[in-house]
Amino acid sequence: MEKNFFSSPQAEVSRLDSAPSTDGQLPLFEHRELLSGDYWRRIPGFSKVGSAEFQTHSFQQRATVTSVAQLRATLGGLASEAFFDDLADGIRNAPMALRISPHLLSLIDWEDPAEDPIRTQFLPLRSCQQPDHPMLQLDSLAERKDSPVPGLTHRYPDKALFLPVDTCPVYCRFCTRSYAVGAGTELVSEKLKLHANQARWEAAFTYIESHPGLEDIVISGGDSYNLRAEHLEAIGRRLLGIPHVRRIRFATKGLCVMPQKILSDVHWTDALTRVVELARRLHKSAVVHTHFNSPNEIVEATQRAMNLLVERGITVRCQTVLQRGVNSDAEVMQLLIKRLGYINIQPYYVYFHDLVPGVEDLRTSLADGLHVEKRVRGTTAGFHTPAFVVDTMGGGGKRDAHSFEYYDKENGIAVFTSPSVKPGERFLYFDPLESLGEAAQERWQIPSERRAMVGEAFEWRGEQFRGLEWRE
Ligand code: SF4
Incomplete structure (x- = not known):
């Protein structure tokens, strides 16, 4: 039998599918229909919470769910006992601990949680999990191998990844950095500790200062949302003060998890704004990189948060992860890209899913992902069309998925x-x-x-x- 492979630039170049497709046409204005109103009141635990309270970061943090028992109490009778048992088993086989905000919890369709794209990302069900790929490794991107200082990865010639903190406002069950982020689990009990620590940060700054080729610093984690306002500002000022650093990016999933913080945590948003303004005065750039995977994650509250960032001239870009059952359908991905653009977030990357323990059910094949890419390209302007990339195992960095x-x-x-x-x-x-x-x-x-x-x-x-x- 003839082997089914493609190779380039060798002679045998094949196409993934050759017939022109007419499917995948998105209704013209669907991306503008953003959920509004008191969407959280359908959750028994939040049914009496008014808008003035729910739409604050303090409520979101206080009522964040971190255990199955707390979830059971919050949901009341919305989910079955079988669901909670399935979840408890799933968490035992997951590299990330349970953590989900009231905002995200309220966006899940509790009539059909098994199929819901937000449930799929944050609440692992044992019944959905599949055996790991035999080639799986924890830290499959080998970030620690390229780490000269704890919490700093220097892989690309002009860019470094700085991890000042190891916590997030949510724990995604598919996190690539599960070797370090969040509390230990039964599956990954020993994690690298990257707590907020100014002595460790200073070691990273010293390394950056002594490498004049570094122009671009990503401040991630963990999540920049979990940095205190004064720390966020101090880090931003320190990095922008290094003459050869030209660009910094604060990475946060916060806009997806807890958009309320942008409007209600005035100190944090003002600190971010001051860093962005300082960058501008220095003729440098400071931006936000965020992470949405499902169009259902973008609601009116997200748009309100983005409106403030837009008013302050803060650029926000999105790095999405391609996930089966979440956005692997071309129309869903089109809707996500259009909706991001509509609220002024620039879709930057779509990552093929990394190999991570316990999430094989979320990964797609390269062929299926390229099929989605083909249908996304052309739905909106080129500068709002994300690059589909593979972050290669073993530390090769991001490669255009077509460039195999x-x-x-x-x-x-x-x-x-x-x-x-x-x-x-x-x-x-x-x-x-x-x-x-x-x-x-x-x-x-x-x-x-x-x-x-x-x-x-x-x-x-x-x-x-x-x-x-x-x-x-
Ligand atoms: S927010 Fe980012 S770093 Fe935090 S758990 Fe999710 S993917 Fe990992």
């Missing part, structure tokens, strides 16, 4: 190169086993066959296999 050197679709193995980051090395991405045929799935269960399949992927260029640990 080789793609063995039958066994679900893609090979990328990253000449500007790690010249001469090759990096792999693996499709989820469920997307493969029965024979390939069986091969992946046999260690010697795994080695042979990956070996085949490298063989096309006579390369030696390297960079991954085998789990046999």
Whole structure:
């Protein structure tokens, strides 16, 4: 049987699908229909909470749900006992602890939680989880390998990732940085500690100062939302004061999780604004990078928060993760991209899902993701069209998903190169086993066959296999 693979720039270049498609047309104005009103009152635990209280960060933080018992008490009879048992089992098999804001909890369709895209991301159900891919590694992007100082990853020539804090206002069950973020779980009990600590931060600043090639610093975590206002401002001022640092970005999922904070936590938003204004005066840039995955996460409260940031001239960009059952349908992704643009968030990246423990049910194949990309491109202006990227395993960095050197679709193995980051090395991405045929799935269960399949992927260029640990 002929092998089903694509390779470029070699001669055998194939297309993922060749027939012109007419599906995937989004109703023209659907992206403008934003949920408003007292949407939280359908949750028994919030039914008596008025708008003036619910729409504040203090209520959102106070009523954030962090245990199954608390969720049961909040939801009352909205979900069955079987659901809570399934959730408790799912959390035992998850790398992230439970943490979800009242805002997000209220956006879940509790008539059908199993299918809901917000439930899918934050409340793991054991019945939905699938066995991990055999090539999975914790910290699959090898961030720690490129970390000269705890909490600072320096991989790209002019950019570094600074992690001042290891907590977030929500815990996403699919977090790539589950090796460090949030409390330990039964699955990942020992996590790297990156608590807010000014001595550790200073070590990172000193490293940045001594590397004049660094022009771009991402302040992430964890989540910048969880930095105190004075810390956020001090970090921003310190970094902007380094002559060769030209751009800083505060990464936060907060706009999705708790948009209320932008309007009600005046100290935090004013601190952010002062940093952005300082950057402008220095002819540098300070922006916000955020993270929405479902169009259902964007409601009128999100638009109100964005309106304030727009008034203050703060640029916000979005980095989305492609997830099966959340946004892997082309129309849903189109709606998300259009809705982000409508409230003035620039869609920047769509990431193919990293290999993370306990979330194989969320990943898509490279082929399926490229199918979505094809339908997204053209729905809106080019500068609002995100790049679909694979953050390659082992530290090759982000690669345009189309730029694979080789793609063995039958066994679900893609090979990328990253000449500007790690010249001469090759990096792999693996499709989820469920997307493969029965024979390939069986091969992946046999260690010697795994080695042979990956070996085949490298063989096309006579390369030696390297960079991954085998789990046999
Ligand atoms: S907000 Fe970001 S860092 Fe925090 S858990 Fe979610 S994905 Fe991880």
